Amino acid sequence: MAKTYDYLFKLLLIGDSGVGKTCVLFRFSEDAFNTTFISTIGIDFKIRTIDLDGKKIKLQIWDTAGQERFRTITTAYYRGAMGIMLVYDITNEKSFENIKNWIRNIEENASADVEKMLLGNKCELEEKRQVSKERGEQLAIEYGIKFIETSAKASIRVEDAFFTLARDIKAKMEKKLKEASNPPKGHQLRASEPQKKPTSWLSRCSLL
Amino acid sequence: MPDCNVNFEAEIEEGQNKRSVKCKFCSSVILTPATAAIMNVEHSLPLIRQTKTTEENPDTETTSVFWAVKDMFTFQNVGFSNTVGNTKYLTCADCEAGPIGFHDIPTKMSFVALSRVSHGDPI
Ligand SMILES: Nc1nc2c(ncn2[C@@H]2O[C@H](COP(=O)(O)OP(=O)(O)OP(=O)(O)O)[C@@H](O)[C@H]2O)c(=O)[nH]1
Numbered sequence: 001m002a003k004t005y006d007y008l009f010k011l012l013l014i015g016d017s018g019v020g021k022t023c024v025l026f027r028f029s030e031d032a033f034n035t036t037f038i039s040t041i042g043i044d045f046k047i048r049t050i051d052l053d054g055k056k057i058k059l060q061i062w063d064t065a066g067q068e069r070f071r072t073i074t075t076a077y078y079r080g081a082m083g084i085m086l087v088y089d090i091t092n093e094k095s096f097e098n099i100k101n102w103i104r105n106i107e108e109n110a111s112a113d114v115e116k117m118l119l120g121n122k123c124e125l126e127e128k129r130q131v132s133k134e135r136g137e138q139l140a141i142e143y144g145i146k147f148i149e150t151s152a153k154a155s156i157r158v159e160d161a162f163f164t165l166a167r168d169i170k171a172k173m174e175k176k177l178k179e180a181s182n183p184p185k186g187h188q189l190r191a192s193e194p195q196k197k198p199t200s201w202l203s204r205c206s207l208l
Numbered sequence: 209m210p211d212c213n214v215n216f217e218a219e220i221e222e223g224q225n226k227r228s229v230k231c232k233f234c235s236s237v238i239l240t241p242a243t244a245a246i247m248n249v250e251h252s253l254p255l256i257r258q259t260k261t262t263e264e265n266p267d268t269e270t271t272s273v274f275w276a277v278k279d280m281f282t283f284q285n286v287g288f289s290n291t292v293g294n295t296k297y298l299t300c301a302d303c304e305a306g307p308i309g310f311h312d313i314p315t316k317m318s319f320v321a322l323s324r325v326s327h328g329d330p331i
């Protein structure tokens with residue numbers, strides 16, 4: 001059967017326990033089926049399909065349990081991940097401070113190519129806010145990543161966040177593919193392009 | 209809920225799903241038209257609504273008509289549960305209602321029970 005999609009991106013949700021990673025992964029609904037067999041065994045990952053600039057993109061999204069803490073998340077865990085959503089809770093200072101530790105863990109364990117994005121979740125709880133939007137923006141600038149405030153509960157900008165991350169991965173991937181098919185030629189005397197690290201997901205990834 | 213006396217014939221075209229396969233509860237699109245093959249296999253599935261929630265001994269029913277999917281990335285939207293034995297259970301990606309079917313790890317095939325989903329045109 002012909003492939004029904006153009007790209008497949010593997011994404012991870014990372015952040016402290018209770019910041020709302022699991023809620024971000026599905027349209028928050030008060031009457032979620034939370035007393036059933038499924039919630040007892042737990043969800044491993046979800047597959048979602050989005051359309052981006054005429055391309056059909058499959059997102060395979062893994063939820064992670066925050067109580068595992070950054071110390072125990074290792075290379076195996078990040079294998080194949082192309083994008084990571086770093087989630088904190090705007091009403092919880094500690095979860096914001098820990099983003100630095102999560103980023104350090106990603107830098108130590110994930111592919112250098114991995115596209116990251118910062119999410120300040122629970123943004124509808126303005127009266128309980130402990131982390132200003134400016135601090136979120138500042139941290140994102142520091143790490144050169146994108147930032148968005150979301151609310152899984154009020155369905156604010158959650159889809160935007162996934163679209164933005166997917167669009168950035170797609171752009172990065174298309175740029176690399178273009179460079180690979182048109183190597184720079186002419187009178188340039190530069191020795192060679194820096195070698196791609198063998199651990200890069202891009203090197204394992206083919207255009208589907 | 210016995211699934212043998214329901215008229216599924218109208219949903220089949222050339223052995224495949226004629227219309228979109230959707231969640232019964234929230235209408236999330238699980239499969240787009242003509243992406244899965246009809247298959248008769250007997251398989252016991254835990255009920256969506258359990259009277260008692262025990263992981264080891266859930267209430268089940270035997271289900272026998274499935275949409276078979278070879279490549280999991282054929283799904284439009286779906287959730288995969290953690291592994292139980294050789295199986296991962298399938299759920300709605302949006303409301304997490306399930307199991308709507310199962311994924312067989314050794315063969316990598318996925319099966320969606322017709323009796324646990326609705327069929328319709330994409331919104
Ligand atoms: N007010 C508000 N509450 C939220 C929001 N998102 C999640 N929550 C609540 O925050 C709590 C924790 O959410 P989860 O999604 O389970 O958090 P998690 O990050 O998956 O936590 P772990 O699985 O322990 O790592 C739940 O009670 C949610 O209802 C939001 O946007 N606003």
Ligand SMILES: [Mg+2]
Nearest residue numbers: 021022064065
């Ligand atoms: Mg969770």
Ligand SMILES: [Zn+2]
Nearest residue numbers: 231234300303
């Ligand atoms: Zn649903």
